[in-house]
Amino acid sequence: MDDLNIYRKKDVLLRINFKPVLDDFSVLAKDLHRSDWERHLRKVLHRIGYDSYLLSLGSSTTNDPFNRIMTTYPSDWLRRYKDENFIQVDPIIRHCRHHFVPLVWVDARRQARSRTNEFWKAREEYGLLQGVSIPLRCNEMVGSLNVAHCMNSTDGFDDGLDAPLGKLFMLIPFLLEGSQKHLIKPGEKFCSLTLRESEVLKWSCVGKTTWEMSCILGCSERTINFHIANASRKLGSFSRRQAVGVALAQGLISL
Numbered sequence: 001m002d003d004l005n006i007y008r009k010k011d012v013l014l015r016i017n018f019k020p021v022l023d024d025f026s027v028l029a030k031d032l033h034r035s036d037w038e039r040h041l042r043k044v045l046h047r048i049g050y051d052s053y054l055l056s057l058g059s060s061t062t063n064d065p066f067n068r069i070m071t072t073y074p075s076d077w078l079r080r081y082k083d084e085n086f087i088q089v090d091p092i093i094r095h096c097r098h099h100f101v102p103l104v105w106v107d108a109r110r111q112a113r114s115r116t117n118e119f120w121k122a123r124e125e126y127g128l129l130q131g132v133s134i135p136l137r138c139n140e141m142v143g144s145l146n147v148a149h150c151m152n153s154t155d156g157f158d159d160g161l162d163a164p165l166g167k168l169f170m171l172i173p174f175l176l177e178g179s180q181k182h183l184i185k186p187g188e189k190f191c192s193l194t195l196r197e198s199e200v201l202k203w204s205c206v207g208k209t210t211w212e213m214s215c216i217l218g219c220s221e222r223t224i225n226f227h228i229a230n231a232s233r234k235l236g237s238f239s240r241r242q243a244v245g246v247a248l249a250q251g252l253i254s255l
Helices: 002-015 019-029 034-048 075-083 091-098 105-111 114-124 164-183 195-205 210-217 221-235 240-249
Strands: 050-059 069-071 131-138 141-149
Touching: 019 034, 019 164, 034 050, 034 164, 050 131, 050 164, 069 164, 075 114, 091 105, 091 131, 091 141, 105 114, 105 131, 131 164, 141 164, 195 210, 195 221, 195 240, 210 221, 221 240
Parallel strands: none
Antiparallel strands: 050 069, 050 141, 131 141
16 A cells, blocks of 8 residues: 555656746746845745745855845844844754754754743744744855745645645755845855865965875876966965965865
């Protein structure tokens, strides 16, 4: 019987037409005015089944969760969050900075103690009871998509791609594509180093020569210089030492 149920579920998935959903999501990847983009995001999330949201995406080096956000959360809750300094105990920020898997609010609420428990209780006073937070990563930016749904928790976490949570995960690539255009301040750039570029800068930081790095990384000195030159260009630096300093200051590498 279990095998039969699995087969039926697969058969249903194969017959689901995701094209209208993906077409709707793809609008968020287009070059829209910020107000139009935000309006469409709100409509998309509501159609999926989520009543309110908070989207954040900013530099991995900032400690201000309100640095770059879009939200429909109650303004009274945002004000209370700041006034009571909940950032010091916010389990959502802590989770999304260190993990890739989603955080289901009801599960985190059960494990809460002391001041963290106060945080969850305070949120519930503003209608933020059931929902999920999905960590976001894009280049050197980190953030999260936090949604509170307007149905009961059982409906909200049904199995399958066609369920609200399944559609939410399908939305993420389109969301990241568009949010970079609207959550980054004009003229601000985020540098993205490749793994090799980060490695050569880290080794340079501890005083290794080009020859020593070529031995450590198993490549030619010419290749080392190539990666250092690329990293310097991305960082707007004119020397290896300056590139290392900029990368450290921006949190792209660490000692």
